[in-house]
Amino acid sequence: MLKHLKGDIQAVLDRDPAARNALEVILCYPSFKAVRRHRRAHWLWKHNMKLIARIISQRTRKKTGIEIHPGATIGEGFFIDHGMGVVIGETAEIGNNVTIYQDVTLGGTGKDVGKRHPTIGDNVVIGAGAKVLGPFTVGAGAKIGASAVVLKEVPPFSTVVGNPGRIVRQNNQKVVIDLDQVHLPDPVKARILSLTARVDELEKCLGCSGCDKCDSCAMQGECGRSAKEELKNEDL
Numbered sequence: 001m002l003k004h005l006k007g008d009i010q011a012v013l014d015r016d017p018a019a020r021n022a023l024e025v026i027l028c029y030p031s032f033k034a035v036r037r038h039r040r041a042h043w044l045w046k047h048n049m050k051l052i053a054r055i056i057s058q059r060t061r062k063k064t065g066i067e068i069h070p071g072a073t074i075g076e077g078f079f080i081d082h083g084m085g086v087v088i089g090e091t092a093e094i095g096n097n098v099t100i101y102q103d104v105t106l107g108g109t110g111k112d113v114g115k116r117h118p119t120i121g122d123n124v125v126i127g128a129g130a131k132v133l134g135p136f137t138v139g140a141g142a143k144i145g146a147s148a149v150v151l152k153e154v155p156p157f158s159t160v161v162g163n164p165g166r167i168v169r170q171n172n173q174k175v176v177i178d179l180d181q182v183h184l185p186d187p188v189k190a191r192i193l194s195l196t197a198r199v200d201e202l203e204k205c206l207g208c209s210g211c212d213k214c215d216s217c218a219m220q221g222e223c224g225r226s227a228k229e230e231l232k233n234e235d236l
């Protein structure tokens with residue numbers, strides 16, 4: 001727990017321009033309090049003192065407005081800015097140097113058992129009010145926009161916004177979303193054209209007695225028609 005102390009203070013100093021010194025972080029930051037208490041609760045959880053762990057977690061929620069289940073795994077340099085309304089589920093795993101803002105949920109959808117909360121990669125930023133729901137991975141360096149609702153895996157170094165969350169940037173490149181509502185593909189027309197072409201081909205094969213064109217034909221020359229002759233006639 002002491003091993004993480006310096007990192008937990010430094011995370012706040014590095015990422016909140018309003019933080020002036022370590023003492024201010026220790027006394028005034030709910031994130032610092034919640035993460036420190038979580039590390040204690042997590043230790044107890046892992047050493048099979050689950051009830052005490054849950055009590056610590058619930059008291060932390062009362063004091064800071066941040067609810068972290070003691071089973072959640074949190075890496076170095078985790079920072080929750082403002083904090084109020086944050087919920088982190090039991091099987092959530094958070095990498096190093098992750099930043100999240102107030103009102104973020106790292107939760108489940110209610111459909112999964114066992115691992116049911118997300119895995120957050122290193123250096124991820126999750127904006128205020130975002131909901132990340134399900135047992136998938138948010139890749140390292142990804143950004144989740146404020147108020148986004150993310151239900152699917154997020155590739156590393158991409159930005160996801162909106163509800164449902166969609167990728168708008170990947171590896172710093174803008175993702176172009178095709179909004180052309182007029183020139184949409186027509187699957188029925190495409191199928192009819194393909195069937196017409198097939199019927200034309202089969203008609204040519206009728207009566208064929210075996211040739212290059214017949215190699216892939218299921219009748220294998222049994223129809224008695226020569227496609228080569230037919231093609232010759234067509235040329236004439």
Ligand SMILES: CC(C)(COP(=O)(O)OP(=O)(O)OC[C@H]1O[C@@H](n2cnc3c(N)ncnc32)[C@H](O)[C@@H]1OP(=O)(O)O)[C@@H](O)C(=O)NCCC(=O)NCCS
Pocket residue numbers: 082101126127128129143144145146147148159160161162168169174
């Ligand atoms: C998503 C975010 C991280 C920006 O990431 P980015 O990779 O720099 O992306 P951009 O700013 O280039 O935005 C890309 C597109 O997404 C849109 N966008 C950005 N944030 C969005 C959001 N939260 N919701 C919906 N759309 C959003 C932009 O308008 C832009 O759209 P455009 O391409 O049509 O112009 C940032 O907008 C954000 O939401 N940060 C969270 C900050 C926060 O929670 N602050 C709380 C302080 S108390």
